[in-house]
């Protein structure tokens with residue numbers, strides 16, 4: 001019988017997440033959820049770390065592996081400060097991608113429509129650069145695995161508060177993968193890395209993707225142009241018109257998707273970082289997810305969702321539960 005939702009969890013990943021309190025909150029939630037939905041859990045699978053070579057350079061990956069083994073790499077991996085302590089998490093990435101690949105295997109057989117796969121957030125991880133707490137880009141590697149298994153056109157929808165810059169760079173000028181990223185126009189991580197321009201509409205279009213950068217609704221465009229000068233280029237949005245832009249992006253896809261990935265970041269909630277920028281409440285996340293599932297229904301394609309960022313643990317827990325319920329119960 002076809003299942004609506006497969007859940008994938010690797011408990012050891014969660015135990016490793018020492019200082020990362022928000023992710024630990026997901027872990028607590030998963031324990032609860034897992035005990036309720038044991039029958040729909042995808043079996044534990046671990047991929048070889050080499051599976052990440054589909055989206056990261058050999059030099060970068062080899063350097064991470066050597067670091068995780070306590071050895072000095074020939075060339076240090078290009079990492080921002082917040083990624084320096086993540087070497088120990090490599091097994092977690094192997095299991096995170098393992099879950100996504102296991103879900104894809106079931107989807108290929110036609111026995112699974114939707115999956116929620118716990119994986120460490122990866123949307124800031126570039127081919128040879130880790131930043132914003134993202135060492136490896138698990139969803140991007142999942143997209144490549146899906147393509148090798150017959151799912152040609154991949155749509156990635158990212159509503160995390162921060163721009164999916166790593167994913168965009170990995171699939172830059174790749175007409176078979178299209179990312180829609182809604183994010184704060186002044187991205188903290190991107191500012192720090194001097195790569196703010198990557199999140200703007202102009203750059204997104206040039207790279208074959210759709211960026212929907214949002215301004216703080218209380219400040220207005222003049223403030224940003226004055227503060228940021230030439231950094232801004234292309235169209236900018238705000239809390240009032242971002243959903244319209246999102247719907248328009250979904251209605252104007254460059255292809256019929258064969259699989260949809262969702263990067264379900266909850267830091268964009270108004271009780272987290274989104275106040276006066278997204279202003280999103282629970283119902284808005286419901287809308288975002290349902291609109292994505294409407295597209296999946298229209299094209300008859302499977303959906304894999306993984307959690308993104310989130311720093312308000314109360315909101316995070318509630319929204320994960322809401323998101324899973326939508327994935328499980330959605331009927332077109």
Ligand SMILES: [Zn+2]
Nearest residue numbers: 160161162309
């Ligand atoms: Zn984020």
